[in-house]
């Protein structure tokens with residue numbers, strides 16, 4: 001049974017949560033306000049400097065029992081802490097301790113992704129009769145916006161408090177032609193922690209020329225705590241009867257295949273590890289799960305339920321709601337034991353997983369997929385809400 005989150009926080013506070021909160025190295029550091037309920041103004045500290053001297057800041061915010069640290073570099077969620085069923089906090093998001101590691105070798109840990117989440121075939125598409133060639137950075141394809149995507153930009157960050165919400169506005173203007181994309185894209189992302197401890201992301205963008213856009217967030221979740229090992233015993237459900245199969249380069253074939261009778265059937269919650277070693281061609285292509293699920297609800301005016309993740313050992317749960325039509329479930333297949341996380345331990349394959357709400361990969365080349373075209377005068381708006389429980 002899922003307990004009411006506010007009840008848990010109140011109960012934990014009564015049981016003396018201050019001691020429990022020291023559970024991870026970053027737990028104390030992230031608590032900017034000193035209270036477990038939070039709600040204070042976000043706190044800014046210097047995190048590091050890029051090679052050209054540009055300052056990168058870290059912002060700590062806390063509300064409703066959820067604590068997070070966000071970097072101006074890439075809009076990266078460096079840590080996100082939530083309590084388990086006994087009120088013990090852990091950082092449930094994979095990341096690094098230093099800016100140098102993010103710059104040198106991050107597989108998009110915690111980052112904002114743009115202009116286009118996931119792959120575009122050979123980095124090419126045609127819009128209104130004009131052919132565009134994007135930056136190619138994944139074999140012959142363009143991945144997550146190209147070589148210098150939004151994950152590698154320093155965003156302008158502005159804190160806010162609004163009613164019982166606490167948050168950050170992140171702004172980035174991507175110039176016409178950046179990474180091959182047409183149009184100057186003005187992007188504003190709001191990260192909000194609500195009084196219930198939900199983390200809400202609101203994306204907005206406008207353009208001065210017709211373009212394509214597909215923004216998402218690339219947090220790697222491990223609800224048992226980052227550095228605690230594999231997520232294969234986490235249980236996942238995805239509200240999708242179909243997914244988009246891919247070719248060997250992970251580009252969708254254009255088919256919307258039924259999940260029924262395949263390892264891709266997460267309509268009822270099941271452990272991630274249950275079918276991950278099934279010798280299914282699609283699992284082989286992804287070296288695990290690395291696919292877009294076509295959510296049954298499709299594009300919706302308001303965020304609707306997409307997926308639920310649960311760690312049976314800690315009791316922590318994450319529910320995701322979005323108005324996007326797709327969800328990329330990536331089971332951390334390319335983590336290979338070469339990166340050391342914030343907990344001082346090595347990340348290996350399957351030590352974290354991503355649930356990226358999005359339009360479908362390669363939509364600019366797939367006329368049957370929901371459109372990702374944005375035109376002057378229109379405003380791109382999408383919202384994803386992460387709700388935590390235990």
Ligand code: BGC
Pocket residue numbers: 107108118250290291328330334354356
């Ligand atoms: C993609 C993976 C890719 C990973 C990068 C995911 O969104 O689907 O194929 O390797 O991002 O870390």
